[in-house]
Amino acid sequence: MKLLPFLLPALLGASSALATTYPLTLTDDLGRKVTIQSEPKRLISVLPSNTETLCALGVCDRLVGVDDYSDFPAQVTKLPKVGGLYNPNIEAMVAQKPDLVVVSKYGKLAEPLTAAGITVVAVNPETFDDVFSKTQLLGRIVNRETQAKNLVIQMRRDIARTEVLTRAAVRKPTAYYEVDPTPYTVGPNSFIGVLLSKAGAVNIIPASLGDFPKISPELVVQKSPQLILGLDLATAKARPGWAGIAAVKSGRVLKLPAELETILGRPGPRLPQALAGLARLVHPELFR
Template identity: 70%
Template sequence: MRTPALISALTALLTVGAAHAAPTKYPLTLKDDLGRTVTVKAEPKRMVSMLPSTTETLCAIGACGKLVGVDAYSNYPAQAAKLPRLGGLYDPNIEAIVALKPDLVIVSKYGKLEAPLTAAGLNVVAVNPETYEEVFTKTRLLGKIVNRDAQALNLVTSMRRDIARVEILTRNAVRKPTAYYEIDPTPYSIGPNSFMGVLLTKAGAQNVIPASLGDFPKVDPELIVKQNPQLILGTDLKTAGARPGWKSIQAVKTGKVIEIPKNLSNILSIPGPRLPEALRGLAKLVHPELFK
């Protein structure tokens, strides 16, 4: 099947189910990512988002105007970046959150933020996408919560279509280099089953980190020497070459060590609506020859 025909067929498949998008009926009772049963009594009007992925998703489905405050790391889009900053995962400003009088606070399942906020009388729901597929299911969940289900379905459809366009290019790559992706110089990396690991595979690379180590493991530098990747992402050649034994790694010997631009690195770290943009940027680093 030719590429245009393949994209058209895929789009048709993705749009199946559009009839299932319907206005939300409140009260809405759901089980959140902390395993709690939560009831949203009415369509939220004043919301606080304590995760960048949540902030970006809400804005992407047309609910940015409902936000009255965001976490310290929500810097996209511009409308959200102008909102009051309410701290991070482990240093939230509880008093500031309460003072905004939100009718719903969406939090991470980490950081134990739900307890003090619930004690303060606020309605809290944990929505925390971690895997690749959860990016899409949690987008639909957020759409349901804020009565934007149709918009959420449209977003998911367009995201999958744009991701497929990149995959069509990388699938035809002559070579698929073995790769090590570093997210922190400790070093921490990404497992193949994490959402970032899935993106790396879709970008046309073979992750050298075993799935058995987990999604975002701290790795033994000697393991990377043993795995001998053809490509290293997330650090620079000088840093990699200075590590004990790393000069023998193929990627270091051939200069295939690429420091990811800060903006792209930020997008790659957020399991939200910019996933297609993140994939395209990553694929350009892995296979620049496909994007000339």
């Protein structure tokens, strides 16, 4: 007990070291220098992944508006909707008198909102590593750095638990993941591509094609993956030449469950659940 007076200052110093000092100046994902004058108390989020992260950091109650697609956690569905990236309702945003609007780097929202006198920061997680770095950035912006650090630690732990299982898999199937029937797919270095690898699959798409390339359907025929994700078996069978693909012949063509498909479109705090969901599809034998 005699050590307590000496420990308290050290502990208090450690916690205050993670408190944000305002004004805070940072460079956002649009390459703009943004100064946040004080801890924001009225927030608008125009990207579902950022909405989820802000709520996971414990500031859901500060949200006064969200984009049309933000629907998790459930409490955000009761908030005023302010449009989407490409059909924003600027008037609705201004009416909420936000201290800060968190936008994507797409959609060109920064200019009109800044012109209206509103502080805007673009935070746009796109890669696997971005999920962690942008979580910490948002934590810094809203003075929740300790919560952000703890959230990242927990996410990495949950991801590691799934990876322990998938690394033990005897065989790793070659896989094709379809984003839409154009067809667009995912490269191995994309956010989803990294998750696919961690789930114990081998992506047939070369990294040289990019993160979300539009491909020729003939490439899938040529590579003949053992697993196809993102469409149903009947659709795959109906495509010219696809009946001979290994996955089609074995019936390993799987449409994603709706919730998993949603989570995979949102690089945010539900990253561990996204990986676990993919792993169950790739290696169901590990989860029986």
